Amino acid sequence: MEFQQQQYTIQGVDVIQLTREFGSPVYVYDGNVIKQQIEKLKKAYSGVDLKIKYAAKALTNISILKFVRKQGIGVEVVSPEEAKLALRAGFRPEEIMFTPSGVDFSEIEEGVALGLPINLDNLSSLQKFGAKYGDKFPVSLRLNPSIMAGGNIKISTGHSSSKFGISVQQLSEIQAIVAQYNIVVDGLHIHTGSDIKETDAFIKTAQTLFETAVHFPNLKFIDFGSGFKVAYKAGDPVTNIDELGKQLTASFHEFCERYGRKLELRIEPGKFLVSESGTLLVNVNVVKQTPSITFAGVNSGLNHLIRPMMYDAYHHIVNVSNPTGAEKKYNIVGYICETDTFGSDRLLNEVREGDVLAFKNAGAYGFSMSSNYNSRPRPAEVLIIDGQAKLIRQRETFEDILRNQVEIDI
Incomplete structure (x- = not known):
């Protein structure tokens, strides 16, 4: 017809x-839309040392990865295969954050062999990591803040019943393993879920992270994940990126003053970009x-x-x-x-x-x-x-x- x-x-x-x-x-x-979304984030967080890591699982086509890399941002991956795609797309190992969840330790070893920064989300992996690498390879930790946020339980990841992250209530256990093996913790990470429209939820999560961060003297960055909500139909509420950037930047500056030095602020948008x-x-x-x-x-x-x-x-x-x-x-x-x-x-x-x-x-x-x-x-x-x-x-x-x-x- x-x-x-x-x-x-x-x-x-x-x-x-x-x-x-x-x-x-x-x-x-539409490549223009991806570029525009990246620029929105850069503008909203212009007052800090911002590092954007594209959450590759949202869309892993190698040409999309190349296009995102051309916009001057890094990438976050959750499997060795995603990591290899990112490397093939031209990302340097240090630009790739590897955040696996519940994987066999051999995958973490593969990430180390590839030279990737590693982000661990459970005590068992932290124990094994310390036993094998000690202070020879720094690591960051994904924490669970026990905060429910987002519009759908299936994509909310920061509540107390979620499989993701090490509970902030297990801080003493984290510290014991870190001390036992002299592990260098260089970053803390939290991702509370997707489709979060309330700025307050991000700020509440940030405060939980700041309270934990003071116990780790070797930090280089704090990673707030993402979860920024986009509109699916007319009238849909969305995350106010400019307001969130303003509030989170201010809170981050206050924390860095208390901490004693400036750190990187990282975010990991996936859905928001593509x-x-x-x-x-x-x-x-x-x-x-x-x-x-x-x-x-x-x-x-x-x-x-x-x-x-x-x-x-x-x-x-x-x-x-x-x-x-x-x-x-x-x-x-x-x-x-x-x-x-x-x-x-x-x-x-x-x-x-x-x-x-x-x-x-x-x-x-x-x-x-x-x-x-x-x-x-x-x-x-x-x-x-x-x-x-x-x-x-x-x-x-x-x-x-x-x-x-x-x-x-x-």
Whole structure:
């Protein structure tokens, strides 16, 4: 079916043309948005020695890592594989913070061998680290402040029941291990979760961290993680980055005066940098009318974007190929043999078979959490830089599904 040309564009590039050139479904990232988000943070924290570490797990495509590195920031990784991607993208080892959680100690040893700064989040690993490295390799500690923050329990990580971090209530145990092995603790880290909109939650966390920091005389930095909330739809509350930067900077300066010297202030944004840059473009396979609901079934599913089913996440959906059609309510569903809903009761311009729908805010934890469920291939990825669309991941094929399977004679 042919549709009239529309002006839904990214950096002047017609998104319908993108689906014709690169196929559908396809993830498209706007490089300008990533740059703008980085500049917002630099401006908000201009009063301190700020180090930004991009939380790579949000979107690990190597071309995105190269693009982020070009903006002059570092990276935070959670696995040896992410670390190797970062190294291949051109980051120096000292620019990569390795913060694993609950991993076998061999992964930490691999991080040390790669020359990465290590951030430990449990006493067992700290004990092993001290026994093997003593004072020969500095380490930072991820602490759990026992503070509940954020809008979703599944992505809140700083509360007392979370698996992440060493509880601040175990300070005496940390100190005993540090003293036993003469461990050099050069940084403290806290990440309380995602989608935190209240500035007070960050400041409360900071005060907890400052109270703990005075017990560690060799610190070079304090890392406040991230969790900055972005808007998913009109009217959504967001983190006031400027106000947070102002308050946290002031608190940090006061602490440094008490501590006796200036330290680095670090943050680790992931979703904040890439979420709003990303759009998932899909085609409508079928429009299915029932007595009570109209379904728009698309050529994608939770295998490509799991956030709505996993987190009840909202992604704004636009019919980019029929923007003037009469508005109707639809349930937008995927093609996976599973309950697979992208959005319910969504008011969209009339949806027809073959239409192109755009899922907004799909840059973070979209492709990076995708799978081959139902033995379906993953989509292509495209990065738009200076008005030019560049393919940064080829669409998978059936051969990719078979690639690592071993077919034996039965």
